[in-house]
Ligand SMILES: Nc1ncnc2c1ncn2[C@@H]1O[C@H](COP(=O)(O)OP(=O)(O)OP(=O)(O)O)[C@@H](O)[C@H]1O
């Protein structure tokens with residue numbers, strides 16, 4: 001589904017991604033971990049097409065398309081969804097209106113007519129139950145004054161509404177209380193199927209306990225330096241990143 | 255980012271959609287202004303003596319006045335001798351239905367997307383069309399006259415209801431009020447007159463579409479609305495103009511008069527040619543709009559969506575004379591390219607317990623300048639007067655400007671006047687968030703701007719709001735930097 005080859009990107013002349021290689025197949029869940037500032041969010045942004053990051057090398061194939069050639073909106077319409085680490089507030093635009101616009105823009109791209117009000121409301125109700133989101137949030141301006149947890153839930157709600165092929169969750173677990181974490185994780189699990197894939201960026205084991213990733217990768221200084229199964233996450237939790245750093249600098253030295 | 259800017263430039267520089275000219279023969283008085291021209295206008299309109307004298311008095315006054323320079327707008331001096339002061343469509347027969355209206359005219363309205371047929375059929379709006387200064391179609395008149403409402407062109411009112419016109423004309427905006435009001439008083443050619451008798455709730459929204467059509471023809475509409483005790487009326491004014499190379503002056507006067515417990519709601523959508531992307535052409539819009547809440551418990555509410563004109567100079571105001579009267583001003587002013595808008599309101603509290611509310615939303619894009627200028631004055635006797643003002647500015651790009659000039663004058667310790675102002679920019683983060691959800695830049699800007707202006711749009715009558723929303727989107731598509 002997604003194939004990243006030697007991806008390099010920089011911002012303001014500074015190289016942040018230094019040759020990322022990653023293959024994600026349909027049905028898989030991949031976790032990306034790594035210390036602060038290692039480039040996790042940058043990778044997510046580059047995949048989503050944020051223009052302030054300059055891609056300086058490599059390629060990204062998504063469902064047979066070179067997505068680096070596509071605009072951010074077309075990447076989204078092709079089925080790429082990024083749950084933001086810091087969701088943005090847009091005063092005056094209600095969550096419902098925002099999502100309705102997003103859903104219909106995607107439908108338009110795929111040559112489908114816009115959803116009528118009734119079908120849209122039906123879809124909303126169904127997905128609201130899935131992520132147990134409070135109804136009152138939907139009439140408020142999107143993300144404006146939402147608590148940290150509410151913002152994250154709202155991201156998952158949008159994911160549910162847009163039914164993306166590939167979802168990137170950027171620290172969706174941070175800021176969530178124990179119940180909210182469970183709800184969000186269950187929501188994500190319910191949206192999993194053999195046609196969809198998920199990349200989870202996280203610092204903590206808690207979310208991975210729920211999601212049971214197929215693979216865990218460690219991103220360090222703009223490179224994936226170690227990949228393994230979910231046991232790798234447990235090892236990291238126990239030992240911290242130092243052992244990888246040591247291992248890595250050792251191998252670099254060789 | 256560069257690319258994004260280009261997209262913006264491109265969408266912002268979209269051509270004015272309504273730039274076409276209707277081919278109707280017009281009856282034109284030669285360029286220039288002097289007493290004879292005024293006599294000619296009055297004669298063509300078959301006006302009574304008192305009306306002519308009123309005009310001449312205004313003209314004499316105007317000659318002694320100077321063009322105001324305090325507004326935050328810049329334009330070359332206007333040559334008042336280079337303007338045509340009277341142009342009337344030749345086929346000006348009175349009509350009972352749309353089938354009697356000049357088909358060319360109907361086509362024009364179809365192009366504007368405001369076909370009378372649709373308007374009539376879908377919304378039940380009575381439409382009094384003003385085209386080149388003379389009303390050529392009045393509909394729904396019968397239904398209105400059944401409840402005693404008079405809704406006609408001001409010229410007809412001068413003929414048929416001279417006592418009402420004489421009583422109220424110039425009572426809210428005196429001919430000496432300001433330079434442009436004096437000019438209008440001297441040369442106004444047509445406009446609307448509306449009279450709601452005591453206790454009557456107008457059964458429909460009254461609407462007039464103004465349209466400027468003859469090259470170099472200054473437009474000097476005069477609108478007068480009188481609401482007797484305990485009556486209610488909602489009036490809609492909407493405008494578009496064909497594209498022109500030379501600037502066209504528009505100096506209208508609107509007077510609203512509300513008696514005890516009467517309510518007047520006046521909504522405007524203004525979309526005159528703003529000039530091209532180099533600032534060439536476009537309408538100069540110098541309007542004096544004022545209402546007086548004469549009676550106790552009366553209410554006047556102005557709502558406006560302004561997207562057009564090269565220069566806008568406009569301050570719909572309310573004089574709160576009656577005790578417990580209410581004044582409201584809801585405005586969205588959008589400027590793009592080289593447009594300049596200096597607009598706002600005046601709330602003059604004279605009576606006790608008077609309340610006013612101002613909500614102004616300014617949107618600037620391109621290299622435009624958008625100023626809010628508002629005066630709130632509480633007089634000596636305005637015990638417990640209350641005002642709340644909120645002025646928000648939204649900037650799209652970094653070559654435009656937003657300015658706020660609030661003036662507060664309180665001569666009364668019991669008055670409470672509150673003013674809040676914010677300025678924001680459409681952020682790149684917001685745009686990216688939208689785009690990541692599949693909403694492209696254009697649609698995202700439309701979404702954000704609509705959200706920004708929502709509080710004002712909600713004040714507009716339903717069918718108008720839809721049109722206004724489209725207008726905002728079209729006028730702005732994509733303008734962010
Ligand atoms: N727009 C930017 N301008 C300048 N530097 C940037 C920008 N975006 C990212 N960086 C830098 O790139 C590096 C990687 O940042 P990134 O946000 O990708 O890290 P991260 O792995 O997501 O960290 P965290 O775990 O704290 O979220 C950091 O040093 C950051 O300061």
Ligand SMILES: [Mg+2]
Pocket residue numbers: 040041042085170171
């Ligand atoms: Mg991050």
